[in-house]
Amino acid sequence: MKTYTYENSTALFKRAVKVIPCGVYGHFSPAPYVPVDAYPFFSDRARGARFWDVDGNEFIDYMCAYGPMVLGYKHPEVDAAFLKQHVESDANSVASPRMVELAELLVDMIPTADWAFFARNGADVTNMAVMVARSATGRKKIIAIKGGYHGTTPWMQAPGHHGILEEDLQHVIRIPWNDIKALETVIAEHGPDIAGFIATPYHHPVFADNELPADGYWQKVVELLHKNGSLVIVDDVRTGFRLHLGGSCERYGFKPDLIAFSKAIANGYALSALVGVESLRVDAAKVFHTGSFWFCAGSFAAAMACLKELQRLDGANLMQALGKRLTEGIVSLAANHGYTMKVSGELSMPYMRITDDGNVMLQQAWCSECTKRGAFFTSHHNWFLSTAHTEEDIKHTLDICDEAFKALKNSDGAQP
Ligand SMILES: Cc1ncc(COP(=O)(O)O)c(C=O)c1O
Structure with a gap:
């Protein structure tokens, strides 16, 4: 199997660092996320899962x-919906009817949502x-x-982190995931000052195994916070939309007060949404929050097409099934080569790690070998499935993974 080289990417990166701080920033930046010689940094074409x-x-x-890519790049229905709207009107001095239609769709789809x-x-x-939680509770x-x-x-x-003041963090109290005792202690110490609790539906940090909520965790969180007059x-x-179309809280059986969505909502068009319960409608209206591009109508049209397609395909379950097939295949290949591969998180967005070296270096080397053969994986972050990945893609990916394990074994110091 041929391994890739990246001459044009490297040349562009050299140009980029001259005119863009860091060249490419965030997760897309090489440092500290991926080895610079094993990954491409620029792409100008994408279709489906490729x-x-x-x-x-x-x-x-x-x-x-x-x-953001959940249905496949350049999805025909989503792109057609975007383009139709874009040609009619996108940025405009007044709001678009599409904004109201999308809010109606979200209120319909998401049991927690009384508004968007x-x-x-x-x-x-x-x-x-x-801001809504602080406004509604009058707490910090x-x-x-x-x-x-x-x-x-x-x-x-x-x-x-650079550029952050101590004061910025003064009213944020961090506790470990799945730790109800720690939550009770914070509520006992700061109860009357607590506006709310914010967390992802399950814990998906970078460079570490992901953790699902323990049985009853979220239900207890909601009970404790509400008893204290605070919001969840x-x-x-x-x-969002990779675990359950009604919001990930539906998968885990609890009802928060506010849910923040973005990424997959419009299959790559820029959009985010906050939805909430009836009692917070007035505070959501009072909080001043807006932006120059927040009314652009193309993304609203794209989101409606994307969400309807996810409904039609039963997208969340389809991605879970594809993730199961991929991760089970990799775990079994790893074992054949004498490695132990740990899967954590939800299968539609799994985090995987070879555990034999006790850190993430072996996983980083293996992901590099996969990427150089055409399966784009990173080692620090969970992966994502989409509805565009096929059984054939997974089969081909597993062949690449097999080759990557062989290459890992042949490289210095990578024996399990
Ligand atoms: C869980 C979670 N929350 C919030 C954000 C921030 O989203 P954005 O980068 O679109 O501002 C991200 C982005 O990766 C995220 O993963």
């Missing part, structure tokens, strides 16, 4: 644009959720999970 880099290398994509509010990025709506403190990510707004960043916010930005 993209092609600027050197013409073809990849089956298991990062799915880090979540729209923005562009995930952080817009996790931030809005916290937010409980969040250690290692949880909700975007780059200063209060959401980890201590020690679910950050469904990454998980």
Whole structure:
């Protein structure tokens, strides 16, 4: 099996660092996420479950644009809905009827939603959720999970990050995931000051195994927070529509007060949504939050087409089934080669790690070998399935994985 090289990508990266700080930033940046010689950094074509880099290398994509691609790149119905709207009107001085129609669809689909509010990025709506919680309760403190990510707004960043003030984090209390005792302690100490609790439906940090909620965890969280007069916010930005079309809380059987969505909502068109319960409608209206591009109508039309297609395909269950097939295949191949591969998180967006070296280096080396053969995996972050991945793709991916295990074994110091 041929391994890829990245001459054009490397040349572009050299140009990029001259004019863009860091060259390519965030998860798309090489450092500290992926070895620079094993990955492409630029692509100008994508279709279905595949993209092609600027050197013409073809990849089956298991990062799915880090979540937004859920039906496959360039999905015909979603793109047609976007284009039709874009040609009629997109940015405009007044709101589009599509905004109302999409809000109606979300209120219909999502049991927690009595209203919906729209923005562009995930952080817009996790931030809005916290502002609504503070406005509704008149309290300052937010409980969040250690290692949880909700975007780059200063209060959401980890201590020690550049450009962040101590004061930004003053009213955020971090506790471990699945730890009801820690939650009870914080409520006992700060009860009258606690506006709300924010967490993802299950814990999906980077560089670490993902953790599902323990039995009864969310139900107890809701009970404790509500008893304290505080609100429960679910950050469904990454998980939204890959676990359950009614919001991931439906999969785990609880009812939060606010849910933040983005990423998969419009199959790659820029959109986010905050939905909430009736009692928060007035506070959602009072909080001042808006943006120059938040009314662009093309994304609303794309989201309606995307969500209807996910409903038609039973997308969440389809992606879980594909993830099961992929992860079971990899675990079994790993065992054949003498490695132990651990799967964590939900199967529609699994996190995988070779455990034999006790850290993520072996996994990073193996993901690099897969990527150089056309299965685009990263080692620090969960992967994503989409409804565009096929049984054939998975079969081909498993062949690549097999070759990658052989290459890993042949490389220095990589014996299990
Ligand atoms: C769970 C979660 N919340 C919030 C965000 C922030 O979303 P955005 O990058 O669109 O602002 C992300 C982005 O990766 C995320 O994974």
